[in-house]
Amino acid sequence: MHTATVFIELGSVILVLGLLGRIAGRYGFSPIPLYLLGGLAFGTGGLLPLSASEEFVATGAEIGVVLLLLMLGLEYTAADLVTNLKAQYPAGAVDFLLNAIPGAVAALLLGWGPVAAVVLAGVTWISSSGVIAKVLGDLGRLGNRETPVILSILVLEDLAMAVYLPILTALLAGAGLLAGSITLAIALATAGAVLFVALRYGRLISRFVSHDDPEKLLLVVLGLTLLVAGIAQQLQVSAAVGAFLVGIALSGEAAEGAHTLLSPLRDLFAAVFFVFFGLSTDPTSIPPVLLPALLLAVVTAVTKVATGYWAARRAGIATRGRWRAGGALVSRGEFSIVIAGLAVTAGIEPGLGPLATAYVLILVVTGPLAARYTQPAVERLGGLMTRRRRPWAPEASGAGGGAAGAGASVKLPAQAVAADGAEPVEDPLDSDSGQTLDGLSR
Numbered sequence: 001m002h003t004a005t006v007f008i009e010l011g012s013v014i015l016v017l018g019l020l021g022r023i024a025g026r027y028g029f030s031p032i033p034l035y036l037l038g039g040l041a042f043g044t045g046g047l048l049p050l051s052a053s054e055e056f057v058a059t060g061a062e063i064g065v066v067l068l069l070l071m072l073g074l075e076y077t078a079a080d081l082v083t084n085l086k087a088q089y090p091a092g093a094v095d096f097l098l099n100a101i102p103g104a105v106a107a108l109l110l111g112w113g114p115v116a117a118v119v120l121a122g123v124t125w126i127s128s129s130g131v132i133a134k135v136l137g138d139l140g141r142l143g144n145r146e147t148p149v150i151l152s153i154l155v156l157e158d159l160a161m162a163v164y165l166p167i168l169t170a171l172l173a174g175a176g177l178l179a180g181s182i183t184l185a186i187a188l189a190t191a192g193a194v195l196f197v198a199l200r201y202g203r204l205i206s207r208f209v210s211h212d213d214p215e216k217l218l219l220v221v222l223g224l225t226l227l228v229a230g231i232a233q234q235l236q237v238s239a240a241v242g243a244f245l246v247g248i249a250l251s252g253e254a255a256e257g258a259h260t261l262l263s264p265l266r267d268l269f270a271a272v273f274f275v276f277f278g279l280s281t282d283p284t285s286i287p288p289v290l291l292p293a294l295l296l297a298v299v300t301a302v303t304k305v306a307t308g309y310w311a312a313r314r315a316g317i318a319t320r321g322r323w324r325a326g327g328a329l330v331s332r333g334e335f336s337i338v339i340a341g342l343a344v345t346a347g348i349e350p351g352l353g354p355l356a357t358a359y360v361l362i363l364v365v366t367g368p369l370a371a372r373y374t375q376p377a378v379e380r381l382g383g384l385m386t387r388r389r390r391p392w393a394p395e396a397s398g399a400g401g402g403a404a405g406a407g408a409s410v411k412l413p414a415q416a417v418a419a420d421g422a423e424p425v426e427d428p429l430d431s432d433s434g435q436t437l438d439g440l441s442r
Contacts, residue, residue: 006056013042013057017271028138032131032333033361035271039278040286040357057276064273065338066229066243067266072129072158073247074255079199091149091311092156098303100125106296112349115171119343122164123356124300128333129154131364135371136328146321149312150328161335162241163187168339172346187241190232197249206254214261221250221258222265240338270334277337278357280344285354293358301363304329305374320375327374331367336360 016038024031103124107117132154136142166187197205209224211217225246232242250258308326317325340356343349 010056013038013272013275014268017275021271031271032128032274032337032364035274036278036337036357036361039275040281040283042275042279057272057279060269061273061276061341062239063226064266064269064271064276065240065341066225067262067269068273068334068338069161069240069244070225070247071259071262071266073244074250074259075247077202077248082199088149088152088156088311091153091307091314092160094310095153095157095307096125096160098307099300102296102299102303106292107352110292110351112352116343116349116352118168118171119339119348119352120355122168122339123332123336123359124296126157126161126332126335126339127154127304127329128331128335128364128367129158131331131333131367132328132371135331135368138368139372141324141328144321144324146308146312146315146317146325146328149315149317149325150308153307153311153329157335158244162244165241165339165342168342172342172348190241190245202249206250209250210254210257214257217254217257218261221254221262273341274334274337277341277344277353280341281353281357285351286358289351289355290358293355294362296355297359297362297366300332301330301366301370305370320379323375323378324371328371330363330370330374332360332363 017035020034020038021031024034100121103120103122104117106124107113107120112120132150136147136150141147163184166184170184209217209220211220225243228246229239229242233239247255305323305326308324308329309322312322312325336356337360340353344353
């Protein structure tokens, strides 16, 4: 009887997830907010609370995190990561300062303590790679000049997780300074060793894993990933980091084949993960933290726009591309929920889960809108300000009127001047370069 109940509950959850995903696809937005809402509906205090299958869903959620990070690692090679680190580390530092600090300050103002401050700093720091990649593809910007800058920031954030997650794991476990330092040293040594092996012997590893039979390739990659993730968890490094490093070590045909085979599994278990996070949050606890979540979302949306603008300006991108880069980075999603989920499981702060849920819901919905409309809105605002400064232009007379006819007034269109007042709107630097960025498929 218990097994039948589990099957009924799991079947209902997965069926609802499929329907929610189809609704999101139909209207062209990320399904993450719908998955979170679905979890809230199935959780404690929701419409249809689960009872028998919570343990199974929890295990599926952990597998979802592992697969999310594995697929993320498959998108990069070790050489790509080293190149990005060398070229874009200043942008990564600015990204951290502008976006992690507001989260930490908010947690301290709410009286949640230093550990919760570290958690909320991570929640507000990391952009959603999956949502941003989808938005850029939908908007046809994969070949734009600013897109490599966006990708570099996302890569640096993903790399930073290899350091941040072990620190967070140690803090959540209540480890002291010595134990935390040992955990961090192990994580850094592991990451460095994997990068070295991937750079030196990546082809040999991929050749060993690769196989023409999809079944055998799937079993080897999935088994290796879960094994390494489990060992990493035993070493207090983080299963997610272990999976990410496995993905980095694979390249070529092995990475492409694994990506194709594991994508459906990733989507299934990732959806289960978002549902599980919703299950862990009581819907009645969200309204009290809705205002702080909204204020934090507004502040960190502005800081993300500033991050993208600065990084694109440093790369020599024209004004319109700078605003597009900033707007594209606003979305938060999977990583923010992963970080908050670790804290919720550890029982650090009761209000942290509801705040993170509301925060992600706000930004995962408004992020695609920011990507689409930030640059036009700034241009429109700049045009209005220009018109206020110059409401009319001198009339051109017939005697000295030049090209304009008598009585005609030469007005300044809102779209004729870029935000800095110097560059024309149509700038060669803003045109598509024709490049393709496979890394954005994540």
